[in-house]
Amino acid sequence: MPRRPATADRILRAARGLFEREGAAGVTMRRVAALAGVTPMAIYRHFPGREALLKRIGDDSFDAIARHWDARGRGSDVMERLMAVQRIYLDYALAHPHLFNQAFSAPRTDARKFPEDFRARRSPTLNVVADAVEDAMRAGALAQDDVWDVAITLWAHTHGLIVLYRAGRFNLDEAAFRRHYDASVQRLINGLRAA
Incomplete structure (x- = not known):
């Protein structure tokens, strides 16, 4: 069974997908969380905030x-x-x-x-x-x-x-x-x- 990508990688991949389609305005913590399969608060364990995610x-x-x-x-x-x-x-x-x-x-x-x-x-x-x-x-x-x-x-x-x-x-x-x-x-x- 293939290993699931690490949580930070899933978050980043979801955020980048939104960003590619809609730009920075499309990247919200709720939308990223939903796509990554985590809670919005879980994102903060890996990225201090939205700006840090966009910077990455x-x-x-x-x-x-x-x-x-x-x-x-x-x-x-x-x-x-x-x-x-x-x-x-x-x-x-x-x-x-x-x-x-x-x-x-x-x-x-x-x-x-x-x-x-x-x-x-x-x-x-x-x-x-x-x-x-x-x-x-x-x-x-x-x-x-x-x-x-x-x-x-x-x-x-x-x-x-x-x-x-x-x-x-x-x-x-x-x-x-x-x-x-x-x-x-x-x-x-x-x-x-x-x-």
Whole structure:
């Protein structure tokens, strides 16, 4: 007989399912408890409150996307790798809109701040971008510059495009937006190339 997942795992899985479908507003302790098969008070044995549960969903999301980026962003061509991490960010934003908002757009007291937190490598996601930038600079494909300033420039550009698209500011279907996104990011990367 298969072993039932630990209570904390069931709670987290239930909360994440609600979050994926409805966003943070859909995650209530009663609803999570009902889906996890526990009482609402039982949740507090594992998570101090709703905010802690939402934070854990966000933290797990950061870790998952960083692992995914790192795995897909490996390759011998440094410029292809740099473009791949930008595409992965778009894929994540479109596939997981509520997690994307929680991780990258919602105000949070524990949000990492530029430059200190990023330069200290506290961002599992931007670390992957910075590593790709650094490798491209080391290979001579990108002009020498501050790695973290370039990484945050790329992030700001891609994030801005995604936010504008999701806000309905582009009159493009998803396929057309993806083509526009690639072309726009490529323009930015071309401007960063070594002479």
